Amino acid sequence: MIPVTDPRIEKYLLSLLPDDDPLLREMERIAREKGFPIIDRLVGRFISLLVRIKNPQLVVELGSGFGYSAYWFARAMNRGKVVLIDYDESNIDYARGIFEGSALAPQAEFHVGDALIVGQQYHDIDILFIDIDKYQYLDAVAAMKPHLAKDALVIADNTLWYGKVADRENDLDTMGIRAFNQQMFRDRDFFSTIIPLRDGVLVSQKIG
Amino acid sequence: MIPVTDPRIEKYLLSLLPDDDPLLREMERIAREKGFPIIDRLVGRFISLLVRIKNPQLVVELGSGFGYSAYWFARAMNRGKVVLIDYDESNIDYARGIFEGSALAPQAEFHVGDALIVGQQYHDIDILFIDIDKYQYLDAVAAMKPHLAKDALVIADNTLWYGKVADRENDLDTMGIRAFNQQMFRDRDFFSTIIPLRDGVLVSQKIG
Numbered sequence: 001m002i003p004v005t006d007p008r009i010e011k012y013l014l015s016l017l018p019d020d021d022p023l024l025r026e027m028e029r030i031a032r033e034k035g036f037p038i039i040d041r042l043v044g045r046f047i048s049l050l051v052r053i054k055n056p057q058l059v060v061e062l063g064s065g066f067g068y069s070a071y072w073f074a075r076a077m078n079r080g081k082v083v084l085i086d087y088d089e090s091n092i093d094y095a096r097g098i099f100e101g102s103a104l105a106p107q108a109e110f111h112v113g114d115a116l117i118v119g120q121q122y123h124d125i126d127i128l129f130i131d132i133d134k135y136q137y138l139d140a141v142a143a144m145k146p147h148l149a150k151d152a153l154v155i156a157d158n159t160l161w162y163g164k165v166a167d168r169e170n171d172l173d174t175m176g177i178r179a180f181n182q183q184m185f186r187d188r189d190f191f192s193t194i195i196p197l198r199d200g201v202l203v204s205q206k207i208g
Numbered sequence: 209m210i211p212v213t214d215p216r217i218e219k220y221l222l223s224l225l226p227d228d229d230p231l232l233r234e235m236e237r238i239a240r241e242k243g244f245p246i247i248d249r250l251v252g253r254f255i256s257l258l259v260r261i262k263n264p265q266l267v268v269e270l271g272s273g274f275g276y277s278a279y280w281f282a283r284a285m286n287r288g289k290v291v292l293i294d295y296d297e298s299n300i301d302y303a304r305g306i307f308e309g310s311a312l313a314p315q316a317e318f319h320v321g322d323a324l325i326v327g328q329q330y331h332d333i334d335i336l337f338i339d340i341d342k343y344q345y346l347d348a349v350a351a352m353k354p355h356l357a358k359d360a361l362v363i364a365d366n367t368l369w370y371g372k373v374a375d376r377e378n379d380l381d382t383m384g385i386r387a388f389n390q391q392m393f394r395d396r397d398f399f400s401t402i403i404p405l406r407d408g409v410l411v412s413q414k415i416g
Contacts, residue, residue, distance in 0.1 A: 002214050005404045009212050012374035013402055016393040045401045052399060052413050053261050053361070153261070166220035185224040191260060193253045194221055195403055196213045205260050 002163025004196045013042055021075070023102055027068045030094075038065060039131070039157055043198050044072040047129075047155065050203065051076035054153060056126030061085060062115035062140055063132035067095025069157075073129070074104040080126075085111045085118045116143050124149040130156040135176035138183060145189070145206075152206045154190070156180070160200025210371025212404045221250055229283070231310055235276045238302075246273060247339070247365055251406050252280040255363065258411065259284035262361060264334030269293060270323035270348055271340035275303025277365075281337070282312040290316050291330060293323045324351050332357040338364040343384035346391060353397070353414075360414045362398070364388070368408025 020041070031038045039047070051059075051073060057080040059073045064084035073082045086092050089112045099105045111118045115132050116139065126149050130140050137156060148154070159181055160166070164174040184192040184204050192204040228249070239246045247255070259267075259281060265288040267281045272292035281290045294300050297320045307313045319326045323340050324347065334357050338348050345364060356362070367389055368374070372382040392400040392412050400412040 002216050004217050005213060006210050006371065006374075008210055008374045009368060009371060009404055012368075013404065016389055016400075016402070018393065042401075046403070049399065049401050049411060049413060050261070052359075053258070151260075160217060160220075163214065163217060166214075166216045181224055185226065191257065192224075193250075193257050194224070195254070196217055196221065196405060197403065203257060205257060 002166055004160050004163055004198065004200060010042070010198075017041060017045065023098060024068075024071065027066070027071065027098065030066070031068065036065060038068040039072070039201075040198050043157070043201055044069070046195065046197055046201065047072050048076035050153065050155070051127070054126065056080055056153075058122065058125050058149070059083065059127040059129065060119055060122050060125045060144075060147075061129040061131070062119050062144070063130065064091070064095060065131070066091045067098050069129060069131065070095060070108060071098060071102075071104070073127070074099070074107045077107060081107055081109060083109045083111065083119075083122060085113065085115045087112065087114060116140055119144055120147060123147050125152055127153045127155060130154065131158070134158060134161060134173035137176055137180035141180070141184070148206050150206070150208060154184070154202070154204040154206070156184075156202040156204075158199045159194050159202040160196060162199065165200075210374055212368050212371055212406065212408060218250070218406075225249060225253065231306060232276075232279065235274070235279065235306065238274070239276065244273060246276040247280070247409075248406050251365070251409055252277070254403065254405055254409065255280050256284035258361065258363070259335070262335065264288055264361075266330065266333050266357070267291065267335040267337065268327055268330050268333045268352075268355075269337040269339070270327050270352070271338065272299070272303060273339070274299045275306050277337060277339065278303065278316065279306060279310075279312070281335070282307070282315045285315060288315065288334075291319065291327075292316060293319045293321065293326045295320065295322060324348055327352055328355060331355050333360055335361045335363060338362065339366070342366060342369060342381035345384055345388035349388070349392070356414050358414070358416060362392070362410070362412040362414070364392075364410040364412075366407045367402050367410040368404060370407065373408075
């Protein structure tokens with residue numbers, strides 16, 4: 001394991017953020033209690049920025065967990081829809097509860113099931129967010145590529161995988177992420193970059 | 209000094225990038241030889257991504273150096289103009305030479321002078337890039353704010369300043385950057401985030 005960003009830098013960055021939405025704080029508390037991995041607040045802010053610039057109409061999440069990232073997407077959008085998909089019914093139930101307790105409920109759709117199968121029901125996706133099992137990332141982008149809109153963004157979490165991609169680890173997930181990153185940088189249909197924020201956020205724009 | 213990103217992570221990220229434009233490589237060689245600070249290739253890619261999503265018509269740089277960042281901006285734009293400003297005539301001469309040796313010359317304007325004064329000649333700026341002396345950042349954004357277009361982006365380099373902002377250093381530049389970051393996160397006219405890439409890249413969107 002290699003820490004991506006120095007902890008003192010992370011602490012400084014967090015200190016700049018405004019005191020935020022109580023629902024976000026509540027979700028962060030639950031995540032800590034349950035040991036459930038979430039994109040954190042810094043990645044949430046970064047996603048918000050991309051959404052503000054891009055102004056998407058349709059965001060599809062593969063692997064929504066209990067809705068933390070979807071809530072960031074929805075908050076930053078001023079129209080359009082975010083689709084949450086997770087295989088775990090209790091996660092989706094929790095996410096639905098969070099959205100129904102906010103003004104954002106009309107912007108969200110909820111699905112329990114296999115993210116790659118449900119995801120392919122959607123077309124003209126402006127932002128595809130990938131946060132499923134890491135060995136599935138390559139398959140996910142291959143399956144979803146025909147479903148992306150012109151100039152769509154693919155945002156994938158955990159693409160530095162605790163720094164293991166830059167280390168000698170060769171477990172299934174690390175190898176899956178390495179192959180995914182290489183593919184996204186080699187594929188001439190995408191313009192890719194990885195932001196070394198928290199656990200590494202890949203952002204790729206589909207070319208055309 | 210605190211290294212922002214672990215060097216092994218940086219090396220891995222660089223290994224993913226395609227072999228690029230010979231003019232970029234030449235500028236990187238000159239920068240190393242002269243010890244001239246440039247945004248590096250990873251920041252260049254990130255800026256390209258923002259430009260591709262945003263599709264700006266007018267980019268104004270305060271502090272262009274010898275044109276490395278401007279070249280990244282121009283390469284990523286499919287129309288529009290990038291304005292280079294630097295106080296050092298030899299820097300601007302070198303930049304002009306680089307652009308004239310490429311297909312990008314019609315997209316660039318060159319100025320020698322005080323960046324804050326020259327910059328204010330422009331209006332409806334879609335992206336403002338700030339890379340001048342660090343103690344001037346606050347003044348720069350105050351002076352340029354009325355010249356920004358709706359939803360404009362402000363991109364400022366060196367906003368983690370070798371990690372010194374998160375350390376106990378209190379020199380003029382470090383204090384200048386700290387004050388600038390605080391202001392950009394507090395000002396309700398901007399939505400701000402800092403990307404811990406190389407020396408820290410602040411990206412703020414003007415709200416409305």
